[in-house]
Amino acid sequence: MTTLSTAANAQPDTGAPTPGEAAEAPLRGMWRQGLIVFCENRLALVGLGLFVLLAGFCFLGPLFYHTDQVHTDLTQVHLAPGEQGHPLGTDGVGYDQLGRMMLGGQTSIVVGLAAGLLATALGTIWGAVAGFVGGWVDAAMMRVVDAMMSIPSLFLFMLLAAIVTPSVPMLILIIGAFAWLGPARLVRGEALTLRSREYVQAMRAMGGTGARAVRRHIVPNAIGTVIVNATFQVADAILYVAYLSFLGLGVPPPAANWGGMLSDGLADAYSGHWWLLYPPGIAIILIVLACNFIGDGLRDAFEVRLRRR
Amino acid sequence: MTASNELTRLGPAPDQSGTQPLLELRDLDTDIALRRGTVHALDGVDLQVMPGETLGVVGESGSGKTMTALSIMGLLPPGGRVTGGEIRFEGRDLRSLPADEVRRIRGVRMGMVFQDPLTSLNPTMRIGFQVAEPLRVHQGVGKAEARERAIEILRRVGMPRPERIVDNYPHELSGGMRQRVAIAMALVCSPRLLIADEPTTALDVTTQRQILELIDDLKDEFGMAVILVTHDLGVIAGRADRVAVMYAGRVVETAATGELFRSPRHRYTEALMEALPESAIRDDGAHARLYSIPGLPPDLSQPLTGCRFAPRCRYVTAECRTTEVTLSTGPHQHACLHPVPATAPAPLARTAPAAPSADAGGTPPAADDRTAPASAAEPVAASAAKAVAAEPTAAEPAVAPAAGSAVAEPAAAPILSVRGLVKNYPAGGGLWRRSAGQVSAVAGVSFEVRPGETFGLVGESGCGKSTIGRLVVGLETPTAGQIVLDGTDIATLRGRERRRMHRQVQLMFQDSYAAMNPRMRVDAILAEPLEIQQVGNAAARRARIATLLDQVGLSRRALERYPHEFSGGQLQRIGLARSLALQPRLIVGDEPVSALDVSIQAQVLNLMRDLQQELGLAYVFISHDLSVVDYMADRIGVMYLGKLVEVGPAREVVRAARHPYTQALIDAVPTVTPNAEAARSGIAIRGELPSALNPPTGCRFRTRCPFAQEICETEPPLTGGVHQVACHFPLRPESTASTAGSADGVPAVNAVPSAEAAR
Incomplete structure (x- = not known):
């Protein structure tokens, strides 16, 4: 609730300076034009503001709001919001819920970003190689993707969790190892179509080489799709962290993350401890929404045809 | 009215005078x-x-x-x-009627046929079901009856074997057949x-x-x-x-x-x-x-x-x-304040003399309305017609000097010489799938293009004309045969030499928008060929680009814009400018004006001719549009299913065609002469283009040719002097002294019965 209202307040702050800046700057350059289009998308600005706000809350919040998130305090369990100086109450082992939201958010955002980027990088390379080289290499590489996709992820997560001890780097690796399949297919398709585009053929008819095709034509045209997809991957990875924690495969206490907190809160759902359930749930929804809005805005920003002069 | x-x-003129x-x-x-x-x-x-x-x-x-x-x-x-x-x-205003009523009127009393028969049919529904759908929606007809009615209507739109077609899916039909289905769909409620x-x-x-x-x-x-x-x-x-x-x-x-x-x-x-x-x-x-x-x-x-x-x-x-x-x-x-005076002679006033001659006692199709009134004038010009592309000598030299130069030195070495060109593509196939055979896209094509000349390549879709264009500019490698560019077989070139070869010949695309990277500004697009070929330094390139823009008549402001900010005609100009950047001697235009409107097309065609004259370019002009090729080309090659069936001076090919396919193509082109009789006369070819996967043996046109005989199962060679034809029964002999001799139709009339007599 708090985050939502602050986000609404913050929106004019992030929105206002950018159009002003755009108006005085000369309308040149690929990036600046893209920025203008991005700023025209209101939802994208809301998303960006929301993301900045949530990240600020998680990473800067603890500097101003000090809590002990290491030692349990069984004298102060299940305090309602506002009681004994805990604005959001405490959980079942006496941790301050507001401080725990900050700590949990750090894990969620770090793992989400890192795993999302890892998956995008892995998938892009795999898909690009398959798409460019084509032929049997493509067929073989894509069958690997198909095979991996056919394994239920839940089963593999549980298997992996039984083998390795969950930690933040481990979570990133595990999620990254699953999430790259989507981008791989996407980028392969993109590479296949871009390779046969007429402007690539036109360049070849001028005597250009494959390296130039990749550098000047294929990468600039594929990068938009890849970046847009990366934002969705980040959102997905944050959800994956939540799933994993929900299944009890998250980071072990005293570390926390929003998914794990949600899972714990659900156990108390019938005890009336709503402050353990709603804040992590809403935070997950907001950050995923923010990532998706940013992705939409980036898609517009990379679309040259939407640019005006 | x-x-x-x-x-x-x-014939059946609607007699509705006085009706609303x-x-x-x-x-x-x-x-x-x-x-x-x-x-x-x-x-x-x-x-x-x-x-x-x-x-x-x-x-x-x-x-x-x-x-x-x-x-x-x-x-x-x-x-x-x-x-x-x-x-x-x-009599009723559709805008004021209730929505239900309007829907019924539009569904039952009106029918619509769209441009693209592929997208207007649902690929997952059987033909019969789609055709009968309006009946089931608007008239509540049952399944069995709907099928019967579908077969009936398909028969009426001339669909062969309608009782089998009803159970097919759209992808199993050719474009023409799909359009018949779309028409059947529109007609099923008798609108x-x-x-x-x-x-x-x-x-x-x-x-x-x-x-x-x-x-x-x-x-x-x-x-x-x-x-x-x-x-x-x-x-x-x-x-x-x-x-x-x-x-x-x-x-x-x-x-x-x-x-x-x-x-x-x-x-x-x-x-x-x-x-x-x-x-x-x-x-x-x-x-x-x-x-x-x-x-x-x-x-x-x-x-x-x-x-x-x-x-x-x-x-x-x-x-x-x-x-x-x-x-x-x-x-x-x-709606014009200063209209053309009502009595003014029409720009295309050929109708009157043409109609009778087209009707006169089985005059062969070649006597189309253009040649008939021309016959008097033609022998004069024709005396010089032995040399290739001689006819422009009669024209103002200013308009077609390129062809004129070809006449001046007829022995000029060809800029492009294609010899026995073959291109096969594997059909289907993949890692674990067996290839289904080979598609014969180009099957032994030979022709030459001289400096400053325009060689037109005509044919219907799938005849291999675009493949030839791609082979000539080096985008594909031929399966067999040679492409000799300026005396060098391009297959022998490697590395640096091959890259330099691309300076000589450039490609112009049908859709220039698709052929330009949407993320590059026009300055980058025009600089690209110069960068690839490492011509000059940055300043020299900028100067060259400015010259190019002037040549194609675009302002300098275009440089900072992206391709999507231009209209089709402007894009085609930019495309032409890019092809000219390296000062090539030959430009291959693959349907360069097919996507343009008539008025814009005229601008681009004029520009191409002006630049040819100015720079002495040679063009290979590929198009399905015979009238455009007729206008642009000095010589024309007609292709059918991967083979060149006729080559000759443009005027002779169009006005005195020797191959039945060429004639059918000419007769099929609708002319602006409003003459329904002419529109229906002539050689009409029926049936479908055979698959290039398994082309007919011998003459590939024989399956649709009205004059086909047993001998057509052997392949006819491309024979003749200037005007060559690959046909066992050419419609008319190659004209010698009198190019226009065929205009009166006599040789052609002789040729046709002789073909029949041979049966």
Whole structure:
């Protein structure tokens, strides 16, 4: 609730300076034009503001709001919001819920970003190689993707969790190892179509080489799709962290993350401890929404045809 | 409307004088709301369609012709809305009737055929089900009866084996067959009005002819009215009773077809006809310069005053820009303040003498309306016609000096020499799938192109003409044969040499937008060939780019823009500028004007000719459009299913074709001469193009050739001197002294019976 209202307040702050800046700057350059289009998308600005706000809350919040998130305090369990100086109450082992939201958010955002980027990088390379080289290499590489996709992820997560001890780097690796399949297919398709585009053929008819095709034509045209997809991957990875924690495969206490907190809160759902359930749930929804809005805005920003002069 | 009935040429003339119009549009306005602004697509359109009549609606892209059709059918795109006026169908205004009633009227009493038969059919539904769907929706017909009715209607649209076709899926049919299915769908409820929106634009000319004939026949059979929407004046001329010319969301002229084509009144109609390539080819075969309408159509999202054609008009006065012009009254209506005088000779006044000669006692198809009146003039010019491309000597040298230079030194070494070119593609196949065989795209093609000459390559889709273009510029490697460019076989070139080869020959694409990286500005696009070939330094490249822009007539401001900010004609200019950047000696144009409107096409064709003259370029001009090739080319090669069936000087190939396929192609091209008899005479080829996967042995055309004999199972060689043909029974011998001898039809008449006698 708090985050939502602050986000609404913050929106004019992030929105206002950018159009002003755009108006005085000369309308040149690929990036600046893209920025203008991005700023025209209101939802994208809301998303960006929301993301900045949530990240600020998680990473800067603890500097101003000090809590002990290491030692349990069984004298102060299940305090309602506002009681004994805990604005959001405490959980079942006496941790301050507001401080725990900050700590949990750090894990969620770090793992989400890192795993999302890892998956995008892995998938892009795999898909690009398959798409460019084509032929049997493509067929073989894509069958690997198909095979991996056919394994239920839940089963593999549980298997992996039984083998390795969950930690933040481990979570990133595990999620990254699953999430790259989507981008791989996407980028392969993109590479296949871009390779046969007429402007690539036109360049070849001028005597250009494959390296130039990749550098000047294929990468600039594929990068938009890849970046847009990366934002969705980040959102997905944050959800994956939540799933994993929900299944009890998250980071072990005293570390926390929003998914794990949600899972714990659900156990108390019938005890009336709503402050353990709603804040992590809403935070997950907001950050995923923010990532998706940013992705939409980036898609517009990379679309040259939407640019005006 | 009595005037239109007097001029109706088709046999069963609808006798509806005095009856009310079937459909009447009164002051119709349609707006389309887009992300940025509202486009006023139609502004006060008045049209009438009488029962049993064919109304041709013609206009360039953006003129509102399709929006008119869609407004009538209530199929406007998202954001589109009829904002004013009436759509009166059988006396009732569709806009004031309840929605249910309107839906029923549109579903049952009207039928529509769309441009692309592939996207207008559902790929997951069987043909029979789709055809009968309107019956089941509107008449509640049962499954078994629906199937029967589907078979019946498919039979009536000339579908072979309809009882088998009903169970097929759309992908199993060819384009022409799919369009027949779409027509059957439109007709299944026996509508009173059929709206055909560019029904043949996606089809080859020979198929187009079949479909247009079918619509004509069905119109009489069902006694319905037809609105034929098209950009092609030729299609209208041969088929419509009355024509409405649209420009920028308004009807600017309507008249009976014959009247309109004989003496257009509106200056736009006049200009449009003068911009047609066939109108620039004189009877003696010489080429006049095309009239090109300057500028672009207006932006319909802006408020406009006065005549909308005024900014592009030759006869514009101050009054035109300020006064709103309404359609005049009478049988020939026009909205022009300074119309063409009614008595003015039409730019295409060849109709009168041509009609009788075409009818005269089985005159062979070659005696088409162009050659007949020309016969007197031709022998004079023809005496010099032995040398290749000699005919332009009779023309003004200024127009075709390139060809003139070819005459001056006939021994000039060819810039391009293609010898026995073969290209096969593996069909299907993959990692674990067996290849299904080979597609024979090009099968042993040889021709030469001399410096400064234009070699036209004509054929229907799938004949391999584009493949030849791609092989010549080095985008593909031939399976066999040689491509000798300036004395060097390009297959032998490697590395640096091969890269330098690309300086000699450049490709020009049909769709320049697709051929330009949307993320690159025009300056980067034009600099790219120079960068690749490492020509000059940055400053030199900038200077070169500026020169190029001047050559193609674009302003320097274009440099900072992206491709999507240009119109089709401008993009084609940029594409041409890019092809010229390396100062090549040969440009391969793959359908370079096929995507353009007539007036813009004229601009680009003129530009290409001017640059050829200025720079001494040679062109390989690939097109499916015979009239464009006829206008551009010095020599023409006709392709059928991967083989060159006829090569010769342009004028001889077009006016005295020797191969039956060439003749069929010529006869299928709709001309702007409004003569229904001519539109139906001549060699009409039936059936479908055979698969290139398993082409017929011997002469590949024999499966569809009206003169085919047993001997045609052996392959005919390409024989002859200047005008070669690959046929066992050429329509006429190669003309020697008298090139135009065939115009009177005698040799051809002899040739045909001899072919029959051999049976």
